[in-house]
Amino acid sequence: MEKQFKTLEDFLGTHFIYTYDNGWEYEWYAKNDHTVDYRIHGGMVAGRWVKDQEADIVMLTEGVYKITWTEPTGTDVALDFMPNEGKLHGTIFFPKWVEEHPEITVTFQNEHIDLMEESREKYETYPKLVVPEFAKISYMGDAGQNNEDVISEEPYDGITSDIRNGKYFDENYKRINK
Numbered sequence: 001m002e003k004q005f006k007t008l009e010d011f012l013g014t015h016f017i018y019t020y021d022n023g024w025e026y027e028w029y030a031k032n033d034h035t036v037d038y039r040i041h042g043g044m045v046a047g048r049w050v051k052d053q054e055a056d057i058v059m060l061t062e063g064v065y066k067i068t069w070t071e072p073t074g075t076d077v078a079l080d081f082m083p084n085e086g087k088l089h090g091t092i093f094f095p096k097w098v099e100e101h102p103e104i105t106v107t108f109q110n111e112h113i114d115l116m117e118e119s120r121e122k123y124e125t126y127p128k129l130v131v132p133e134f135a136k137i138s139y140m141g142d143a144g145q146n147n148e149d150v151i152s153e154e155p156y157d158g159i160t161s162d163i164r165n166g167k168y169f170d171e172n173y174k175r176i177n178k
């Protein structure tokens with residue numbers, strides 16, 4: 001994708017795969033101006049996936065985008081995308097309980113919101129684990145807004161390679177072999 005990002009509209013509907021400098025691989029989709037979907041492929045909570053997370057999405061200056069949200073787990077996230085430079089900076093603020101019991105969060109969260117809310121009350125919040133990292137973008141796709149095929153299944157080994165190699169989406173950015 002050789003697009004130059006200038007406006008907020010340019011950014012909305014874009015699908016990204018990137019790897020943080022600590023080795024954690026994430027996949028993230030700017031679904032619309034207030035919603036994000038994502039899958040986690042590497043790191044402390046690899047295997048977790050989420051649809052329809054409410055988020056604040058703004059353009060800070062031409063081609064630079066800030067996204068912030070707080071999750072049902074109590075985890076807070078701040079992402080700064082610089083897609084024209086192929087990179088971003090992300091900070092994740094994990095409650096203590098997620099660091100101690102990451103396996104509880106490794107699921108399709110949408111079907112387990114009650115468990116996340118019970119766990120954040122049951123276990124400890126502090127001290128939080130703050131993980132600030134730069135990441136390099138390995139894939140960008142123009143999925144269009146509100147495309148439910150972008151993040152639509154549990155992550156499997158090799159999924160990010162399939163996407164990068166053009167084996168996962170057809171020319172209309174619909175999932176192949178559904």
Ligand SMILES: C=Cc1ccc(O)cc1
Nearest residue numbers: 026028038075077090092
């Ligand atoms: C905890 C979620 C999350 C999603 C994307 C990202 O880059 C960092 C954290």
